[in-house]
Amino acid sequence: MxxxxxxxxxxxxxxxxxxxxxxxxxxxxxxxxxxxxxxxxxxxxxxxxxxxxxxxxxxxxxxxxxxxxxxxxxxxxxxxxxxxxxxxxxxxxxxxxxxxDTRAPTFPLREVASVTTPFGATEVDFHVSIGVPDTRLVPHELLARAYRRALHGRAARTNLDYGSPLGTTRLRTAIAAYLRGRGVSAGIDNVMITRGSQMAIDLAARAVLRPGDTAAVEELGYRPAWRALEEAGARLAGVPVDGAGLVVDKLPARARCLYTTPHHQYPTTVLMSPARRLALLARARKFGIAIIEDDYDHEFHFEGRPVPPLAAMDPTNVIYVGSLSKILAPGLRLGFVAAHPSVIETLARLRATIDRQGDHVLETTIAELIEDGDLARHVRKMRRVYHARRDALAAVLVRELGNEVLSFELPAGGMSLWARAAPDIDLERWRQRALERGVAVAFARDFALDRRARPFLRLGYGHLSERELAEVARRLARALARR
Missing domain, CATH: 1.10.10.10 (Winged helix-like DNA-binding domain superfamily/Winged helix DNA-binding domain)
Structure with missing residues (x-):
């Protein structure tokens, strides 16, 4: 019984x-x-x-x-x-x-590689392997007021209902005007709003690639974007980067597309020269190569005016990707694509298969900040902050480590610094000893398509105060490991 x-x-x-x-x-x-x-x-x-x-x-x-x-x-x-x-x-x-339930399902699953790069432990005091904005400086009150307005009155009913996968008309109009200020010829039909730049890259990859196609990427670059290309069925081909940016004559003619970060190259921070830009556009037109341009931190250029994007020179053949998350905060997932209307229509159809639409309340909120000039004022403020932090990091690195350990050129913009380590530095031991002291650092191998070690490291400064950067430099000095 x-x-x-x-x-x-x-x-x-x-x-x-x-x-x-x-x-x-x-x-x-x-x-x-x-x-x-x-x-x-x-x-x-x-x-x-x-x-x-x-x-x-x-x-x-x-x-x-x-x-x-x-x-x-x-x-x-x-x-x-x-x-x-x-x-x-x-x-x-x-x-x-x-x-x-800890038992595995009885059905098979695809193997899907992680889109993140294991720079080290996530629970550390200072994660200088990343170049991200300082969320402590987000204009919380401005955001909150605009968000409340987006949830009141007649706008609330529209924002909370089903809408277009392209994004709200209001934000697309604001972004188009924003891009015209960068020299990109864009109207509302050229713009689509996404949940961050990663979604934009993924959609662009799915739009232009077929299984077995070759996608060209910078040999040191942004691994999450590479994963999007691979998930679209592409085989990756690395293209070298030197002091003038992408080495254009190494771009394979068979490539279906190129993913590139020409403004502040990720991770080296190199700016692609005007001659290389012209040569790249000519080669892409000759061989029918789609260019996916990721202009992830265009706003934060310190030395003179930012160089116009590739999309300003050839809006027909460039799929231009940008991020508002980099301006405000990573948790506010908002990006955009600017491209030929036929490309935008294709991206919208693809987007609708995985994400019916974006966050229209947030889109209306950000549109208001753009229209009122609040976003532009925040950008100007943060440009000054990041410029000062760049200089502060450079100074404390020299003070704590001396000139013989690291050599670097000050980046023209962005939120990170790329430095060459002396030949006698054991980078992996230095990484481990730094982790033990609460500092996570990324080296060139973390960004390399071939995973080969190179004597470089990336130090992000955007999210750290000048006092925090000084503490990072002190800990790195104590962790230093020579061969």
Missing amino acids: WSIPRHVSRPSATGGALYARIAEAIVNDIRRGVLRAGDRLPSTRELAAQLAVNRNTIVAAFDDLVAQGWIAAGGARGTRVLADLPAPTPLDAVAAPAST
């Missing part, structure tokens, strides 16, 4: 009503084959006595199981397990609730 495990009635760390835990225990035994189709269950009085609980609790559990179709109440015949259940699969242990 079946009996229910007595531990079911004890208080549970996972919580949940007692009747639900009793019902779950019965279901688990049915699934394991301990209870089979047609088996009679003890009466509610008997189970209540076994577990020392109120009979109404057992009645509630039985009612739940009847409603779910596991058991049937048969009057004089008693309560029985239904006869038309699937044959039980023997399990080694009682099945845990779905949220804590």
